[in-house]
Amino acid sequence: MKKDILILGIETSCDETAAAVVKNGREVLSNIIYSQIELHKVYGGVVPEIASRKHIEKINQVTSRALEAAGVTLNDMDAVAVTYGPGLVGALLVGVAFAKSLSFATGIPLVGVHHIEGHISANYIEHKELEPPFMSLVVSGGHTHLVNVAGYGKYEILGRTRDDAAGEAFDKVARALGLGYPGGPEIDRAAREGDPYAIEFPRARVSGSEYDFSFSGLKSAVLNYLNSAEMKGEEIRVPDVAASFQKAVTDVLTEHSIRALGQRGEKRLALAGGVASNSALRASMKEACDKEGIALYCPSPVYCTDNAAMIAVCGYYEYMNGVRSPLTLNAVPGLKLGERNG
Amino acid sequence: MKILAVDSSGLVASVAIVEDNVMTAEYTVNYKKTHSQTLLPMLDEIKRMTELDLSSVDAIAVAKGPGSFTGLRIGCATVKGLGFALNKPIIAVPTADALAMNAWGYGGLVCPLMDARRMQVYTGIYSWEGSPENARDFGRLHIIMQQRPMSVSELIGKLDALETEEKVLFLGDGVPVYEKEITRKLKRSCEFAPAHMGRQRAGALAVLAGIYYEKGLTETAEEHKPEYLRLSQAERERACREGCVIRPMKEEDAEEVSRLEERVFSMPWRKKDFLEMIERDNMSCLVAELDGEIVGQAGIREIAGDIELTNVAIAEEHRRKGFGRKLLRAAIEEGKRLGGTQFTLEVRKGNEAAVRLYESEGFKSEGVRKDFYEKPREDALVMWLRDCGENASGKASGDDL
Numbered sequence: 001m002k003k004d005i006l007i008l009g010i011e012t013s014c015d016e017t018a019a020a021v022v023k024n025g026r027e028v029l030s031n032i033i034y035s036q037i038e039l040h041k042v043y044g045g046v047v048p049e050i051a052s053r054k055h056i057e058k059i060n061q062v063t064s065r066a067l068e069a070a071g072v073t074l075n076d077m078d079a080v081a082v083t084y085g086p087g088l089v090g091a092l093l094v095g096v097a098f099a100k101s102l103s104f105a106t107g108i109p110l111v112g113v114h115h116i117e118g119h120i121s122a123n124y125i126e127h128k129e130l131e132p133p134f135m136s137l138v139v140s141g142g143h144t145h146l147v148n149v150a151g152y153g154k155y156e157i158l159g160r161t162r163d164d165a166a167g168e169a170f171d172k173v174a175r176a177l178g179l180g181y182p183g184g185p186e187i188d189r190a191a192r193e194g195d196p197y198a199i200e201f202p203r204a205r206v207s208g209s210e211y212d213f214s215f216s217g218l219k220s221a222v223l224n225y226l227n228s229a230e231m232k233g234e235e236i237r238v239p240d241v242a243a244s245f246q247k248a249v250t251d252v253l254t255e256h257s258i259r260a261l262g263q264r265g266e267k268r269l270a271l272a273g274g275v276a277s278n279s280a281l282r283a284s285m286k287e288a289c290d291k292e293g294i295a296l297y298c299p300s301p302v303y304c305t306d307n308a309a310m311i312a313v314c315g316y317y318e319y320m321n322g323v324r325s326p327l328t329l330n331a332v333p334g335l336k337l338g339e340r341n342g
Numbered sequence: 343m344k345i346l347a348v349d350s351s352g353l354v355a356s357v358a359i360v361e362d363n364v365m366t367a368e369y370t371v372n373y374k375k376t377h378s379q380t381l382l383p384m385l386d387e388i389k390r391m392t393e394l395d396l397s398s399v400d401a402i403a404v405a406k407g408p409g410s411f412t413g414l415r416i417g418c419a420t421v422k423g424l425g426f427a428l429n430k431p432i433i434a435v436p437t438a439d440a441l442a443m444n445a446w447g448y449g450g451l452v453c454p455l456m457d458a459r460r461m462q463v464y465t466g467i468y469s470w471e472g473s474p475e476n477a478r479d480f481g482r483l484h485i486i487m488q489q490r491p492m493s494v495s496e497l498i499g500k501l502d503a504l505e506t507e508e509k510v511l512f513l514g515d516g517v518p519v520y521e522k523e524i525t526r527k528l529k530r531s532c533e534f535a536p537a538h539m540g541r542q543r544a545g546a547l548a549v550l551a552g553i554y555y556e557k558g559l560t561e562t563a564e565e566h567k568p569e570y571l572r573l574s575q576a577e578r579e580r581a582c583r584e585g586c587v588i589r590p591m592k593e594e595d596a597e598e599v600s601r602l603e604e605r606v607f608s609m610p611w612r613k614k615d616f617l618e619m620i621e622r623d624n625m626s627c628l629v630a631e632l633d634g635e636i637v638g639q640a641g642i643r644e645i646a647g648d649i650e651l652t653n654v655a656i657a658e659e660h661r662r663k664g665f666g667r668k669l670l671r672a673a674i675e676e677g678k679r680l681g682g683t684q685f686t687l688e689v690r691k692g693n694e695a696a697v698r699l700y701e702s703e704g705f706k707s708e709g710v711r712k713d714f715y716e717k718p719r720e721d722a723l724v725m726w727l728r729d730c731g732e733n734a735s736g737k738a739s740g741d742d743l
Contacts, residue, residue, distance in 0.1 A: 042580065049411065049574035053567075056415055060426050060564040074427055090412055093378055094419045100382045101423025105396055327382040 006070075007319065008077045008102075009312025010063065012095030013087025013115045014142070015039075015046045017058040018308035021070035021077075025316030026124055029070035031302070031309040034058045037182070044181050045171065052090035059098050066308070077108050081315020084112040084325075085335025086142070092331035100327055111315045112325040115306075116143055116337050117155060119272040121317065122303040122310035127270075130297055135266045137257045139281070140273030141167035141182065144253075145337060146211050146260055149270075152317035155338035158260050159211025166249055167275045169215040173222050173245050177238050187242045188278050194239030196247035196280075199225060203252050211256050218248050243280075250284040258288050270297040277301040343555065346399045346424070347548035348385070350377040350417035351409025351437045352456060352515050357384045358544035359394060360552065366392045368545040377416040385420075396428055401560060403551030405542060406434035407569035408464040408489065409456060414568040425563025432566040433551040433559065438466035438489035439480070441514050443546035444539040446470065450508040451486070453501065455516030458491050463516045464571065465489065465497055469508070480553045486718055488605065490658045491571050494520050495527070496694075502529045503692045504718050509533060513540050572659045586637060586665050588672040591627040593620055598636045599629060606655040608717035616641075626676050630656070630669050638665050640673040642680070649674075649682030654696075666699055674703075674727070684729065688722040690715055700725050 004023050011018040020031040036054045040046045067074060082099035085092060096112075103110035120136045132152060138145040144166045146159035164172070167184055174183025179190055201221050206212040222245050229236050261269055269289060275281060276298055289296040303310060323340070344361040355377045358368040367388040371380055389396065404421040407414045425432050441454035447470050456464040466489035472479030479485075487500065501510055512524065513535035521534060534540075554560070573581065591599060600613040619625040619641055630638035637660040641652040651673060656666045677685055688711060689696050697707075705725040714722035 043576050047574060047576040050576060052411070052415055053570075053574070056418055056422070057567050059419065060422050063426065064564070090415065093412060094415055097378060097381075097416045097419035098423040101420045102427050104382055104386060105424050105427035327386055328379050330376060330378045 005078045005316060005319070006072060006076055007111075007312040007316045008063070008066070008074070008080045009113075009308035009310070009315055010059075010080065010082040010095045010099050011115075011118070011306055011308040011311045012055045012059065012091050013083045013085070014091060014306055015051045016306040017055045017062050018306065019063040019066035020308035020312050021066055021072060022309055022312035022316060025313055025320070026128055028125055028309045029072070030066045031307055032062050032066040032069065033302075033307055034062050041181055044175060046088070048088045048090050051088060052094060055091055055094040059094060063098075074102065074106060074108070079109045079111050079315060079319045081111045081113050081311050081318070083115045083118060083311050084329055085115065085332035087115055087331075087333060089331050089333040092333065096329060096331050100329060104327060109319070110325045110327070110329065111318050111323055112329050113311045113314045113318060114335055114337060114339070115311075116145060116273075117153075118310040118314040119143075120147065120149060120155075120270065121314035122272055122299040122307070123270040123297050124313050125303055125309060126299060127297050130268070130270065133266065134268035134270055134297075135257065135261050135264065136270045136272055137253060137276075138273045139166045139253065139271070139275035141165060141171065141184075141275075143167075143273060144213050144215070146256060147337065148264065148266070153321045153323070157337055159209065159213060159256055161213040161215060162206055163214055163216035164219060166213070166215055166253065167273070169219045169249065170275065172219050173242075176223055176226055177241060179238070179242070184275050184278055187246055188280065190239050191243035191246045191280060192239075194237065194241070194243030196243040198237070198240035199244040201225075201244055201248040203248055203255075211260055213252060213256065215249065218245070246278070246280045250278075250281045253281060254284045254288045257285070258292060258294075261294055262292065267293070268295045268297065272299065272304070274305045277304040343400050343552060344398055345401055345403050345433070345548045345551050345555070346385075347403040347544040347551060348381065348417050348421055349405040349437075349440065349542040349544045349547050350381055350413045350420075351405040351407060352413060352542050354541045354543075355380045355384060356542055356544035356547075357381070357388055358548045359388060359392060359399075360545065360548035365545050365548070366394075368543065370541075370543055372541060377413055381416060381420055396424075399428065399430055401431045401433050401551070401555055402428075403433040403435060403548055403554075404566070405437040405440050405547055406566075407437055408458070408491065408571040409437050411568075411570060414570065418566065418568045422563045422566055425566070430563075431560035432563055433554045434561060434566055434569075435547055435551050435554060436466070436489045436569070437542070438464060439468070439483065439485070440547040440550055441542060442466065442468040442483065443550045444513060444543055445511055445535060446546070447482070448511050451501070451504070451506070451510045453497070453510050453512050455512055455514040455520060457516040457519045458572070462491050462493055463497060463520065464491050465516070467501065467504075480550060483550070489571070494523055498524065498527050499694075500692065503720070511535055515541060570659070578663075581632060581660065581663050585663070585668060586630040586632040586660075588628055588630055588669055591616065591620065591629045591639065593617065595629055595636060596620075599627070599639050602636060602639060602655055602657055603653065605657065607653070608715070611641075611653060624680065625652075626680065628669060628672050628676060630665050632660065638669050640669045642673050642677050642682075644677065644680040644682050647681065647683050649677035649680065649685045651685060651687035654687070661695070666696075667703065670699065670703055685727040687725050688714060689725060691721045691723050697723060697725075703727070
């Protein structure tokens, strides 16, 4: 009988301290997340130093709870997988130093994992039939990537944002509209009451690369609209602005993804990242994919936002590919997708 | 007893193993690579070199802070991982105490300096006149001033005010930054430590940690966190903007208040003293709370219409934010409620910031109590705020109208 492979995943790249145990790369035995979001809300965004301090306070508790909930011990693990980039350097360092220390003390192999590859891998948890090759659209607070997943651990970036990430644009527009932080869910909520065709915001094209994105122009257009409406003394309907802005974002994301799928002859698309749980994006993608006969995959919201289960899943495939990180593993805040930097 | 020690609080990465009275390994690197790249490989190296069985270690020691925030966290996360995986206790030693340990037996004052930027240092003042029998000493290490952030000029003033003829030995990464200024301004004679004892060394940390271990001063890996002695910049700015909340002390606060008291005063009140304050009708204690943490406290006692401010303390990292003033004003209001018309307090003569605060709130110095304070010995100024009861403050009572 084939032995089960157990991976402990650790994730501290931004404002969630998380640990999880995953069996054979697909079965989540535990998934513990301590979210710091309430701490950062008063500052209107994640404060790196506060995030790092909180990770230190929570890392042991989160890890021991993940092991307990899975009914296993540290020594049962076949590898410790940890996010080493991209992300906030101080935050990443907590997870990296802690994971290296666990590996050093127990002799269990260490596997450094790319945060975005983790997000993509979250799709494997609930879609057991999904295997590469497929296309993935990663949208989160810090990332917007259109990726061709050629194999486990093999990624080809087709398009990326040239400026703001989609989630960042959501945060900034939400702030301008007086909605709370984080902006994604707030805009999603406000937009439900609004008319997505009320205001015509621009859909930016990026010259030279047909799959790249740009959201800073859209963000400025929204801010300009708000300013000029205010100057003219016109009433601003927040739900309409939210819905129109959201539509401008989802239109571009959908259009680029569908075009890439068509040109590559690929029939499967997996959404990933925090913004992947945005209801308008899901609806727009679903409609377009149904029309084109494309199978759409998307993780449940708990696996869309930052979590360690996705890191353990990704770490499993890296481990099976023979990846072992040395004790010199460092946090790499600007780590590129598909890059190996251990 | 076998102690594995880690210090990454400053520019130096250092690890050591000390077993009973023998240091089996020490590995110290002061090079431009980050601690994240060096610390674990260094631990791995000394483990292999000495064929160390990690499960034979009794405790893991770490420099708990202050220091570089990131450096502290790398060391902290590392020992938290070790403690977790090996199920061993953590010994968290103040960084400046461990640095002072480098100069064991020095016949004068020892003053570690760590550059904290913005013209500040993390520092402390130590001597080797301690005794193992004294509960507040660590072997022969005697703490004259506990580690804290302060400006270099304030530190120089503090050292010169000490009533002793002794020389001072400075060490730490703040030395190259402030050596000139110190040599120029310090009246007392001083010298600067040579290279082999000038920076953090895990060997010294391990030896001091051994004394902590014998005193039972350990914590679990889960409990352990760094002591930064400073808030993040975002928190500092927010605290300046929003300030703290002043409220009466509750019974469940007494523990936290007594810990704050210990951090601030050389002769602290104990938890039971604070509990007593809640019981007594003529006493009252207020606390300053910021985000659920008690950052300051002020106690008052009414005796025949006079209100004595028994102790006013603000945590080191929350000074210069107006919290002390807010607390003082609230304490005066509370004193008036208890029927007080005039207020008095004692303050260390050298505590200029506090004296200035009291003066700006109307207190005047009316006398000196010679050698009132110990550790270090210092005179107390006796200050009074007179004629500030309801009637004296100019407010007419209802009967007069």
